[in-house]
Amino acid sequence: MQPAAYGIPFPPTDCCFFLDFDGTLVDFAATPDTIEVPGELVSLLAALAAAHDGALAIVTGRALPDIDRHLAPLRLPTAALHGTVRRNLAGQLYGGPHAVDFATRTSMVRERIDVWLAAHPGLLLEDKGLALAVHLRALPYEVRLLHELQAALHGELTPFLPEGVELLNGNLVVEVRPRGADKRSAVEAFLAEAPFRKRLPVYLGDDLADINAMAAVESRGGLAIAIGHRLQKHYHLPSPTAARAWLANCMKRGGAP
Numbered sequence: 001m002q003p004a005a006y007g008i009p010f011p012p013t014d015c016c017f018f019l020d021f022d023g024t025l026v027d028f029a030a031t032p033d034t035i036e037v038p039g040e041l042v043s044l045l046a047a048l049a050a051a052h053d054g055a056l057a058i059v060t061g062r063a064l065p066d067i068d069r070h071l072a073p074l075r076l077p078t079a080a081l082h083g084t085v086r087r088n089l090a091g092q093l094y095g096g097p098h099a100v101d102f103a104t105r106t107s108m109v110r111e112r113i114d115v116w117l118a119a120h121p122g123l124l125l126e127d128k129g130l131a132l133a134v135h136l137r138a139l140p141y142e143v144r145l146l147h148e149l150q151a152a153l154h155g156e157l158t159p160f161l162p163e164g165v166e167l168l169n170g171n172l173v174v175e176v177r178p179r180g181a182d183k184r185s186a187v188e189a190f191l192a193e194a195p196f197r198k199r200l201p202v203y204l205g206d207d208l209a210d211i212n213a214m215a216a217v218e219s220r221g222g223l224a225i226a227i228g229h230r231l232q233k234h235y236h237l238p239s240p241t242a243a244r245a246w247l248a249n250c251m252k253r254g255g256a257p
């Protein structure tokens with residue numbers, strides 16, 4: 001690998017990319033729908049994918065139609081809902097149907113969430129179909145109190161979880177989701193097939209939900225880069241802006257033959 005900015009080596013040409021979205025490629029906003037997708041992001045991802053035989057996947061907690069809408073007209077290989085649903089480069093879909101009765105089975109959890117929504121104006125429920133996300137970011141409290149509330153919400157929902165459903169603590173969000181699939185299993189599934197197979201994996205992520213996938217990438221000798229300040233990793237970029245700049249530099253330096 002070549003040396004590069006921020007002390008992070010540029011990966012070789014025959015690498016592949018796994019990119020988280022929120023907090024990694026785009027900055028957080030008060031609600032998931034009010035993010036601003038920088039104009040150059042779509043062209044950057046298209047160019048990066050093209051330079052690596054399409055070996056670039058988005059690995060996100062968002063639902064598939066949601067991420068497609070934000071990256072239109074691109075339809076990239078994507079692991080959505082934290083790996084619950086996966087679409088490969090050929091457009092084949094994996095996962096999803098096993099959780100088709102998710103809404104019914106989580107109705108008691110949903111009732112507890114509704115109580116919280118009524119008690120805390122600013123709390124936002126995002127229904128992703130195969131997952132529920134309760135966002136605390138827009139509550140008018142300081143961060144310490146938000147984290148205390150997040151822990152309290154997690155504790156209150158836990159007894160109501162049906163079998164096969166789990167809670168995931170993200171960055172000021174508590175997700176209710178099917179157990180079993182995660183970002184790590186999605187990354188490993190991508191790495192078992194073309195065009196990712198035999199390429200050195202590079203993972204950019206910002207959140208606890210990225211930790212296992214990052215470990216999988218590192219165990220294969222790949223690069224795992226933490227964005228922002230939530231994760232303690234050897235390689236670190238301070239912001240989504242820096243992450244986009246580093247990826248653009250990969251095109252010029254590491255991506256060149």
Ligand SMILES: [Mg+2]
Nearest residue numbers: 020022023207
């Ligand atoms: Mg993220």
